[in-house]
Amino acid sequence: MAKTKKTFILDIETDKLYSILKPFVKENYRVSQIIQWIYVKKILDFKLFSNISKDIRGNLESSFILRSFTDVIKEESILDGTIKYTFKTYDNKYIYAVCLNTEGKKTVCISTQVGCPISCKFCLSGKAKFMRNLSRGEILEEILYIENDIKERVCGVLFMGMGEPMLNYKNLTSVIKTLISKNEMNIGKRHITVSSMGIIPQIKNLANEMYGVRFALSLHATDDKQRKKIISNNFDTKITDLLNTCRYYLKKTKSRVTIEYILLKDFNDTSSDAHRLARLMKASNIVNPNVQVNLIPYNETNSFDYKSPLQVSILNFKKILKLNGITVNIREPKGLDIGAACGQLGQK
Ligand code: SF4
Numbered sequence: 001m002a003k004t005k006k007t008f009i010l011d012i013e014t015d016k017l018y019s020i021l022k023p024f025v026k027e028n029y030r031v032s033q034i035i036q037w038i039y040v041k042k043i044l045d046f047k048l049f050s051n052i053s054k055d056i057r058g059n060l061e062s063s064f065i066l067r068s069f070t071d072v073i074k075e076e077s078i079l080d081g082t083i084k085y086t087f088k089t090y091d092n093k094y095i096y097a098v099c100l101n102t103e104g105k106k107t108v109c110i111s112t113q114v115g116c117p118i119s120c121k122f123c124l125s126g127k128a129k130f131m132r133n134l135s136r137g138e139i140l141e142e143i144l145y146i147e148n149d150i151k152e153r154v155c156g157v158l159f160m161g162m163g164e165p166m167l168n169y170k171n172l173t174s175v176i177k178t179l180i181s182k183n184e185m186n187i188g189k190r191h192i193t194v195s196s197m198g199i200i201p202q203i204k205n206l207a208n209e210m211y212g213v214r215f216a217l218s219l220h221a222t223d224d225k226q227r228k229k230i231i232s233n234n235f236d237t238k239i240t241d242l243l244n245t246c247r248y249y250l251k252k253t254k255s256r257v258t259i260e261y262i263l264l265k266d267f268n269d270t271s272s273d274a275h276r277l278a279r280l281m282k283a284s285n286i287v288n289p290n291v292q293v294n295l296i297p298y299n300e301t302n303s304f305d306y307k308s309p310l311q312v313s314i315l316n317f318k319k320i321l322k323l324n325g326i327t328v329n330i331r332e333p334k335g336l337d338i339g340a341a342c343g344q345l346g347q348k
Helices: 014-020 028-040 054-063 136-150 165-180 200-208 224-230 239-253 271-283 311-323
Strands: 071-076 083-088 094-102 105-109 156-159 192-196 214-218 257-263 291-297 327-330
Touching: 014 028, 083 136, 094 136, 105 136, 136 165, 156 165, 165 192, 165 200, 192 200, 200 214, 200 239, 214 239, 239 257, 239 271, 257 271, 257 311, 271 291, 271 311, 291 311, 311 327
Parallel strands: 105 156, 156 192, 192 214, 214 257, 257 291, 291 327
Antiparallel strands: 071 083, 083 094, 094 105
């Protein structure tokens, strides 16, 4: 992070804090206490770190900042209580996060980049010009800000907001380490889902590094040409290779995989598409209870020509997958009235 002489403390991995703070914090247990104030108690002011000496607090205050966003706009859905946060970054960019309320439990959907280089044709985040990766601290700040705002811990984290998480891999995995650490944010790894349009080497790295988080593949099509039409920068990745990578992820992590499939009227919502998807999944040997297809009926915006699928097509698609033994779920849109639903982030 630039534009301030002080260092954004959330950008520093906690194991590195021990050496960085050494000049004015001699004992390691004191650093552990500081980490607790930051990530467990989520306190926003160094002055309130009450078991830390005044001198150390003074040093912390003159060297570091605890938060970086310069402004926040909060919008709450009257339909379902979903909250959308628009954060203004230190360099005057806007990013988005959403707090979803599912049976009283809070899950946050967060951004990993400013804009998105993948440019999916149905997604407002992809319309926003890609500018930069978010830092480790900025990604964590989205979650910490929301927890402070709603005054409760979040139970789950979805890396499904603005940006392609796998293109910001180093910061993504640094954040995951803090999320799952018992001494830091202590969120169950099974409650963390990383989505990707399909950067195969990084998906494999995520599997190999054994964080045990869930993975969601944004598939959205059943043949390569069709997929290229809606995901322009898809690195020419083949659907078969993507589904085989899902099998690799499952085998390595014993975690769950979701196939995300946005239904666009008369484009990819036909019976033939459903049958083809079932065939592809069978061929890649990923029809099993640990793999679920999430059908996402497209949310229309004024920015694109695609239309929402008819209810009859949605149900028909689901029925065909089910008859083929595939676990399938229709994702209810959340926060439609505030532009917080899937593909709407970026709408201002
Ligand atoms: S759907 Fe995801 S990958 Fe595609 S443009 Fe939107 S944020 Fe980027």
